Amino acid sequence: MKNNNFKIAVFAGDGIGPEIMKEALKILKIISDHKNIDLQLQEGLVGGIAYDNYGTPLPDSSLELALQSDAVLLGAVGGPQWESLDYSLRPERALLGLRGNLGLYANLRPIVAFDELLDASPLKKNLIQGIDIMIVRELTGDVYFGKPRGVKKGKNGKRKGVNTMVYSEDEIRRIAIRAFEIARTRQKNLLSADKANVLETTELWRDVVTEVGQNYPDVTLKHMYVDNCAMQLIRNPAQFDVIVTTNLFGDILSDEAAMLTGSIGMLPSASLGEKTALYEPIHGSAPDIAGKNIANPLATILSAALMLRYSLSMPRDADLIENAVTETLKEGVRTQDIHQPDKKIIGTEEMGNHVAKNLRKLLI
Numbered sequence: 066m067k068n069n070n071f072k073i074a075v076f077a078g079d080g081i082g083p084e085i086m087k088e089a090l091k092i093l094k095i096i097s098d099h100k101n102i103d104l105q106l107q108e109g110l111v112g113g114i115a116y117d118n119y120g121t122p123l124p125d126s127s128l129e130l131a132l133q134s135d136a137v138l139l140g141a142v143g144g145p146q147w148e149s150l151d152y153s154l155r156p157e158r159a160l161l162g163l164r165g166n167l168g169l170y171a172n173l174r175p176i177v178a179f180d181e182l183l184d185a186s187p188l189k190k191n192l193i194q195g196i197d198i199m200i201v202r203e204l205t206g207d208v209y210f211g212k213p214r215g216v217k218k219g220k221n222g223k224r225k226g227v228n229t230m231v232y233s234e235d236e237i238r239r240i241a242i243r244a245f246e247i248a249r250t251r252q253k254n255l256l257s258a259d260k261a262n263v264l265e266t267t268e269l270w271r272d273v274v275t276e277v278g279q280n281y282p283d284v285t286l287k288h289m290y291v292d293n294c295a296m297q298l299i300r301n302p303a304q305f306d307v308i309v310t311t312n313l314f315g316d317i318l319s320d321e322a323a324m325l326t327g328s329i330g331m332l333p334s335a336s337l338g339e340k341t342a343l344y345e346p347i348h349g350s351a352p353d354i355a356g357k358n359i360a361n362p363l364a365t366i367l368s369a370a371l372m373l374r375y376s377l378s379m380p381r382d383a384d385l386i387e388n389a390v391t392e393t394l395k396e397g398v399r400t401q402d403i404h405q406p407d408k409k410i411i412g413t414e415e416m417g418n419h420v421a422k423n424l425r426k427l428l429i
């Protein structure tokens with residue numbers, strides 16, 4: 066009998082989803098076999114495959130499974146065969162449905178430059194060497210949800226578009242607390258990106274983040290205007306530890322930061338709520354390479370590591386998985402997307418097997 070039981074909802078999704086998920090589950094199984102935990106991995110359908118089977122991208126049974134779980138691990142959804150469907154039935158709606166129903170308000174995107182892959186970055190090696198940034202983006206507020214919104218015809222007969230940037234004090238406080246807590250486990254430097262010089266909403270953002278900071282004297286808080294932050298991410302990314310920002314600014318900054326490493330198949334993400342969280346690679350379902358055993362499973366494996374760290378309180382095991390990935394890259398094996406001239410190209414399953422082998426070594 067194991068001491069800790071965790072229920073994990075597993076949604077492989079579409080395209081390369083099933084292939085990359087299989088490798089992540091292989092890694093989780095090794096952890097659960099070696100440790101005193103019982104990981105109950107319960108698979109469900111979301112996305113295009115759910116639409117094909119149930120006529121909806123997020124069936125009630127899948128939502129219920131997610132709501133009853135300690136965490137959700139997701140592959141990717143979407144594909145050309147579902148692109149002509151009504152917007153409400155598209156595979157991607159499942160993501161919005163999960164985020165909304167699970168109350169996932171904090172999106173975390175770690176940006177780590179692996180020494181072995183520095184050549185993949187469009188930036189000079191010396192700029193990105195050693196970068197380890199965590200972007201904490203607020204996920205449920207801001208212009209994406211604020212009202213009024215829409216396009217209306219004005220009295221002069223011309224159309225006018227409106228979106229509303231809105232944040233309550235409580236929404237800002239809870240994301241700030243998350244960011245300070247995360248900074249505490251890292252280098253203890255938190256940068257809050259806003260536009261407090263021209264937007265009152267983010268003036269409030271700055272005030273509340275500063276207030277929350279008084280409870281975290283061990284963390285150094287700095288504020289930066291988001292336009293400068295976007296520039297600094299390219300100019301000198303190594304200066305950042307944790308960045309916290311609004312939904313809109315985070316959407317843009319996190320994609321910009323993702324490209325620092327240049328390898329989409331390597332980047333995991335976490336979306337945290339009060340009760341549960343969802344972990345997924347940042348890339349999509351890559352229909353162009355689906356079913357060919359060439360997709361890179363490392364972003365999904367690294368997402369599973371984040372799940373251990375943030376949902377299952379197993380930070381050491383998360384470190385071990387990340388170290389096993391580093392060891393694998395050091396061995397000189399690469400999937401096609403991160404290929405370098407002198408390295409050996411291997412497939413999705415082989416890559417999973419290499420990480421599994423290295424993890425087993427680290428667990429001894």
Ligand code: NAD
Nearest residue numbers: 141142143144157330348349350351352353354360361402
């Ligand atoms: P994509 O991320 O799927 O693919 C972009 C490019 O990167 C492709 O050339 C692809 O082959 C490559 N790529 C992506 N992941 C890879 C991996 N793990 N290993 C190797 N190469 C990889 O983005 P896209 O082509 O714009 O979208 C394809 C589908 O995915 C669309 O239906 C889109 O809506 C959906 N999508 C889903 C998510 C999600 O599930 N979270 C996110 C983005 C896009």
